[in-house]
Amino acid sequence: MPFDWHPFDRLSPYNPLHIPLADARVAxxxxxxxxxxxxxxxxxxxxxxxxxWRAFPIETPLVDLVLSHVGxxxxxxxxxxxxxxxxxxxxxxxxxxxxxxxxxEVYSFMGYVADTDRLLLHEAPAVAQRxxxxxxxLVLLAPT
Amino acid sequence: xxxLQRAFDEAGLCTLxxxxxxxxxxxxxxxxxxxxGHPFGLTFGAIGDRATQRRVLEAMLNAAVTLGHRGIHDxxxxxxxxxxxxxxxxxxxx
Numbered sequence: 001m002p003f004d005w006h007p008f009d010r011l012s013p014y015n016p017l018h019i020p021l022a023d024a025r026v027a028x029x030x031x032x033x034x035x036x037x038x039x040x041x042x043x044x045x046x047x048x049x050x051x052x053w054r055a056f057p058i059e060t061p062l063v064d065l066v067l068s069h070v071g072x073x074x075x076x077x078x079x080x081x082x083x084x085x086x087x088x089x090x091x092x093x094x095x096x097x098x099x100x101x102x103x104x105e106v107y108s109f110m111g112y113v114a115d116t117d118r119l120l121l122h123e124a125p126a127v128a129q130r131x132x133x134x135x136x137x138l139v140l141l142a143p144t
Numbered sequence: 145x146x147x148l149q150r151a152f153d154e155a156g157l158c159t160l161x162x163x164x165x166x167x168x169x170x171x172x173x174x175x176x177x178x179x180x181g182h183p184f185g186l187t188f189g190a191i192g193d194r195a196t197q198r199r200v201l202e203a204m205l206n207a208a209v210t211l212g213h214r215g216i217h218d219x220x221x222x223x224x225x226x227x228x229x230x231x232x233x234x235x236x237x238x
Binding site (some may be wrong): 143 | 151154163187194
């Protein structure tokens with residue numbers, strides 16, 4: 001299924017960070033297709049992509065993660081997952097006091113989602129609610 | 145990525161994303177995106193290049209604090225190692 005980029009008429013809302021970064025709880029969301037080995041891999045063969053997501057603890061060592069993604073060459077990231085999922089740097093920055101804390105979990109998507117309705121109407125809002133419940137102040141999102 | 149960010153923005157979360165292709169982000173229109181000119185699959189830098197990986201992450205944190213308006217902002221970070229990004233954009237390489 002080819003991508004059909006649905007154009008949006010306006011920018012989405014900007015919600016400013018209302019506290020100093022040093023006091024903030026930060027979350028990281030990736031579309032690298034990362035997951036734990038015992039989690040269901042992303043469906044890399046579905047023509048419409050896979051809008052589902054996986055969550056894993058923020059403390060997870062990078063070596064314990066695997067990558068399932070059809071949209072980029074995962075061999076480079078498999079050699080050094082910090083190239084797409086810089087958790088080691090995030091944890092170091094938190095320990096240095098640049099921000100207060102990290103969210104309980106990392107949220108991971110595959111990134112190839114040609115059929116976007118399920119993503120926009122169900123999957124992404126569900127993750128947003130979990131981030132809010134985790135009292136996250138800032139969400140960093142990184143593509144691959 | 146932009147669609148995810150839109151959903152998070154609509155939920156009231158403060159967000160900051162990386163974009164590697166401004167043209168796509170300009171269509172999706174998430175609140176705030178930071179352009180980084182790195183190849184696909186090497187968003188934060190090359191294998192083992194911990195200085196650049198950290199630099200990109202710090203640029204995100206800095207942008208999250210300093211960018212007080214919506215739109216796409218250029219980090220000034222570009223890929224200068226080889227022509228991988230050039231080939232990827234022309235679908236001549238992964």
